[in-house]
Amino acid sequence: DVQLVESGGGSVQAGGSLRLSCAASGYTFSNYCMGWFRQAPGKEREGVASIYIGGVSTYYADSVKGRFTISRDKAKDSVYIQMNNLKPEETGMYYCATDQLHGGSCRDVLDFAYRGQGTQVTVS
Secondary structure (H helix, E strand, O other): OOOOEEEOOOOOOOOEEEEEEEEEEOOOOOOOEEEEEEEEEOOOOOEEHHHHEOOOEEEEEEOOOEEEEEEEEEHHHHEEEEOOOOOHHEEEEEEEEEEOOOEEEOOHHHOEEEOOOEEEEEOO
């Protein structure tokens, strides 16, 4: 099975920045997507960003465009997200997710089959 391990969460003041990392292992397929979603207390999951591991196609939620940047390192099976100008309402658990590429698009991160344990982001 694919396993994902996130790191980089923490506490930051509003307007601050954090960079989350996610390392994957156990892939049995070569074309896959990686991404991030988040869940605030009492709220539904929200897709944040996703990327195709073999290319440069990226997808962002409208709420984070211009502030968050997703990137990947194919050699390390890793994905990162740089989060700038964080807002208090973005407090929550951030999860890394991955799945085999389906239908030529990595857009729907909430539908990815595998996810990590999550890392807490607190913005005050």
